[in-house]
Amino acid sequence: MNKKYHWPGESRFLGYLYILPGVVIYLLFVLYPVLETVRTSFYRWDGFTVNRTFIGLQNYRQLLIDSQFLQALSHNLIFIIFYSIIPIVLGIILASLLGRRRLPGMTFFRAGLFLPQVISMVVVGVMWRWIFNPVFGPLNAFLKMVGLNSLARPWLGDFNLALPSVGIIGTWVMYGFCMVLFLAGMQRIPEDYYEAAELDGANEVQQLRYITLPSLRPEFGVALITTIIAALRVFDLVYVLTRGGPGDRTLVVAFLVYRAAFQQNRIGYAAAVATVLTLIILLISFLILRFQSRSEE
């Protein structure tokens, strides 16, 4: 970085003037609350009274045996299948089937596939609630139309189907993102790799295995981080569709934080859950980035 030098007569603290307003806002409204969340997690507090009681790690100890928290966390982990694994597999399949050829009109398809990424999750929730609506919804209407009456269900009200029903919406939101991501990555791979492989007699599956997949490693990293974090942070959808029901069957960690902090006034407990969620997110991001940079060496 040799281009960074001080101009004649320039204070070496000049940069502080440029960063000051942003840093102040960041410290007050992001960093301070994060640290305060961690501190609050060591207390018992109802949010109203002035005195909070320091209870050490008791909130965390409770999490380990707390069926609500463990249940919520297990639902988030199941969402990883829907938000992350299925979309990534679909993305890879599509990218490898389309191949490296640039298709005319690709911009149009790309724009359409990406659309769920820009729409508010509340709108997505309202839309899918209509689709799953047992009386007016197109899903049950379609099943009846093709003579599969017996499969029609009150999807979001069913104890066993509610969770996968919410999960499949995650797949709907994410698969286009993964496809566009992997298709963009394919364009980067030099054509000679494939030509050389063909000369050596490698078939298409071998080309996929030894050229395409290894070359797409950065895209895998991005797809994994983005989709896993989305799966761990699900809130808007659950709020709109089920509020965690029926019987906590779609309860997720972020909704548990909201419920405990703002409806049940268990502030310390909620802060502990939020801290654990943040740590899990940071840990997973770190591990994926670490794996990425190691395999690049």
Next chain:
Amino acid sequence: MRSWARLIPNYFLLTLFLLVVILPILGIVLSAFKTNQEIAKGPFSLPARLNFDNFVGAWVAGHFNNYFRSSVIVSTVTVAVSVFLSILLGYAFGILSFPGQNLIYAVLLIGFMVPFEAVVIPLYHFLNRLGLVNTYWALILPQIGQSISFGTLWMTSFFRTAPQELVDASAMDGCNRWQTLWHVLWPLAKPAVLTLVVLFFMWTWNEFLLALIMVQDDRLRTLPVGLAFFQGRYVADIPRMAAGSIIVAGPIVLVYVLFQRYFIRGLLGGAIKG
């Protein structure tokens, strides 16, 4: 001719995946133009005529006019301030040199990874003490804080690649640092800044958790929260709910259609850099 035939399966596949995305959206758009009687006839019928009653109903009776105003105010202020601050931050970290630079940069980037779930609890009590709960500031300030975290990353990586000759030349010409930024580098920065504008706009427009918690006054609610409450109250009124959804999603989809390249570059590139 042969190459065209080989493309057909590709287009078939793409169309299939595209339809799965588009059909639900199309269904909700059609529902917004139906009457309640038409909804009862089943989801696959077409509306008899293009009537906008549901939009008027949602706009006035459903208070979407209020929600829309809130969203516009919050988004405009947040995006304008965040973009301006991100440019200053990126310039400072990318071009200038000052003590503690790397440490401050690293601390700023943490905010990009931290979810709002991790900040809302103390933030609520903090803003309450400041008397800012139930004001637009409770939505604007934290959103700026989180946006500039990404903005710093994005603009710093832009300024690091800015041509050094330009910066040197402007020093020769007697520009100071501020003039160099706005007269010399600004024209080059426009595409990167436009990406930030569309991303910040999308994040702020769609933000839900913060707006749900910080504002209880219905007149101050933003569109996503307004829609969530509307559907809680009128579960059976599908046409109006659909119309409300279009009011919420419409502006962002419009911006997306106009600036598609910047959106996709930001979401893919931003993720790669992050």
